[in-house]
Amino acid sequence: MPTMEKIKLCCAKCGFVIEEYTAEELAAVPRKAKRYQYLKNKSSICPSCLASGRLSDIRVNEESGPVGAPRVAAPASSTAAPVGHEEHAVSPTPMMDAMSQGRFPSHAAELKKTKYPVQMYEQALQKRRTQWGYGGYVSLPGVASGVLVRSSARPEITKGSNFVRIMDPCGNFFSTASMRGLCDIADKYAYGLLHLLSTGGDLELLGIPTENLKPAVEEITNLGFDIGSTGDDYRTSEECIGPAKCDLTLYDTLGLRAAWYKRFLDDVQYPRFPHKIKCKFAGCPNDCVRGCQKADIFLCGVYRDAPQVDQQKVAKWVEAGGDITTVCSRCPGQAMQWESGKGLRIDEDSCMHCMYCSNKVPGVRPGGDRGVAVLVGGKLRGKFGPMLSRVLVPFIKAEGPDYKEVFDCIEKFTEVYDANARKKERVGDFILRIGIDEFYKLSGVEPAPQLLAQPRTNFFCHWEVEEVMDERKR
Amino acid sequence: MPTITLSGEPFEVDEDGFIQDPARWNESVAKGLASEEGITELTEDHWKVIRFLHNYYAQFGSAPMVRKLSKETGFDLKTIYKLFPTGPAKGACKLAGLPKPTGCV
Numbered sequence: 001m002p003t004m005e006k007i008k009l010c011c012a013k014c015g016f017v018i019e020e021y022t023a024e025e026l027a028a029v030p031r032k033a034k035r036y037q038y039l040k041n042k043s044s045i046c047p048s049c050l051a052s053g054r055l056s057d058i059r060v061n062e063e064s065g066p067v068g069a070p071r072v073a074a075p076a077s078s079t080a081a082p083v084g085h086e087e088h089a090v091s092p093t094p095m096m097d098a099m100s101q102g103r104f105p106s107h108a109a110e111l112k113k114t115k116y117p118v119q120m121y122e123q124a125l126q127k128r129r130t131q132w133g134y135g136g137y138v139s140l141p142g143v144a145s146g147v148l149v150r151s152s153a154r155p156e157i158t159k160g161s162n163f164v165r166i167m168d169p170c171g172n173f174f175s176t177a178s179m180r181g182l183c184d185i186a187d188k189y190a191y192g193l194l195h196l197l198s199t200g201g202d203l204e205l206l207g208i209p210t211e212n213l214k215p216a217v218e219e220i221t222n223l224g225f226d227i228g229s230t231g232d233d234y235r236t237s238e239e240c241i242g243p244a245k246c247d248l249t250l251y252d253t254l255g256l257r258a259a260w261y262k263r264f265l266d267d268v269q270y271p272r273f274p275h276k277i278k279c280k281f282a283g284c285p286n287d288c289v290r291g292c293q294k295a296d297i298f299l300c301g302v303y304r305d306a307p308q309v310d311q312q313k314v315a316k317w318v319e320a321g322g323d324i325t326t327v328c329s330r331c332p333g334q335a336m337q338w339e340s341g342k343g344l345r346i347d348e349d350s351c352m353h354c355m356y357c358s359n360k361v362p363g364v365r366p367g368g369d370r371g372v373a374v375l376v377g378g379k380l381r382g383k384f385g386p387m388l389s390r391v392l393v394p395f396i397k398a399e400g401p402d403y404k405e406v407f408d409c410i411e412k413f414t415e416v417y418d419a420n421a422r423k424k425e426r427v428g429d430f431i432l433r434i435g436i437d438e439f440y441k442l443s444g445v446e447p448a449p450q451l452l453a454q455p456r457t458n459f460f461c462h463w464e465v466e467e468v469m470d471e472r473k474r
Numbered sequence: 475m476p477t478i479t480l481s482g483e484p485f486e487v488d489e490d491g492f493i494q495d496p497a498r499w500n501e502s503v504a505k506g507l508a509s510e511e512g513i514t515e516l517t518e519d520h521w522k523v524i525r526f527l528h529n530y531y532a533q534f535g536s537a538p539m540v541r542k543l544s545k546e547t548g549f550d551l552k553t554i555y556k557l558f559p560t561g562p563a564k565g566a567c568k569l570a571g572l573p574k575p576t577g578c579v
Contacts, residue, residue: 139564141559144551271551419541
């Protein structure tokens, strides 16, 4: 077999190979020669032992094998998920070892405790590029949504992985007993790894082989959970903790979401819309769930009257050193007035309900006339990029237990979206394409000052041509 | 390209089992393909969906949107999944002799 001279740049202390070239390459490719000289003359930190210093170069004669041969042997079996793990578990993982050091909680250490194919992550770190391929949906008879697949760009390490998305209970509350059940399922069928509360607010079990999908889904269903929230349907909604832990909430977010599941569960599990619809429910305008930026449909708790002021509490706070003048000066509507003898006065008409005073001053609570505002069209991705949501209906009374008025409004809106939007068009893109006037006309909403993009600052109104012409004739 | 034999005639199919030539579709083809999709017996409801899909394809040359399908046949999506366990795209379109749909059905 022919031999070729290989030049390896290694850590001087532990011998970890940083880069490797052949002598022919260095002679023929100026780019590589330049990089070799650069790395050789530079002080660098070894990713394996974290020692800093110059790299040493070693020249060895090696038998030349086939070009691009995989470093690790391909697994014999051809099934989907955790196969081949045993062979790769013993391969060295210097980059992940380095990430396991230190006092902080390490994801690398957690991954290594499970059946996750660690070489996929290790190779990604070494090559500085992910080794996973494209993703998609898996068709499981009888299950319309909830099962996904992520294929592998390195089939010699792993063939890919299926995973199921489990819809979380309201408020992301899991009892330890049901969590134990989910852990047993993950140990039995999957990698033994929980991806807790992914960005959509749900829980994913990673790495289920295709033949195990059906029994795994059956066991999850028997446990009282359900899978769903993939494809062009309602995704699992997120809501703030609401009355379970917070004192500022203006309506029962958990109850509303439970009612939402009761009414729209079919639309969560059976994809029928042009694109996904994400819903978020916030208890107050503080918007801890970031619904205004991220949700296609966003229900925000609002109040219409002035904030309630407990004068004694406020006076006590001011006596203890509370800086009431600064709070008053920062009120965006200039609605707050403080006089030491008379107490705090908040003007109802100037109040913008921004929650600043309620957050800062103990004794100022949101007003009593409470309800829900429906906002639509926020998103981060999509054709036209990030958008903030617009008000569809400024105020609806949120009355349990079935919240009929709120959900009728949502259903009417989704009908408009479903009938008029193009394939794979998010709500924000759809509104931008047809125009906000046309959209409000289709939705049939009552005109209100809150529908403007910037209420109280924008005094240009959208008039129909005929209306203006009539005015002129008079 | 693989072929399958239904009622004595060979049919060319793609890797997912969709027949390639919609013009050669007839009712015996649907009956033959039904067992593959986990359907034991084709009822009148099945035929309503299959005939609608086939006629729509013959007229417009593409598969209809899900909304159109459920509106015209009167079945909601859950019922369609009960009739065709693999869903409207994989199950119903295959039985109706449509090529593999790329869109949302």
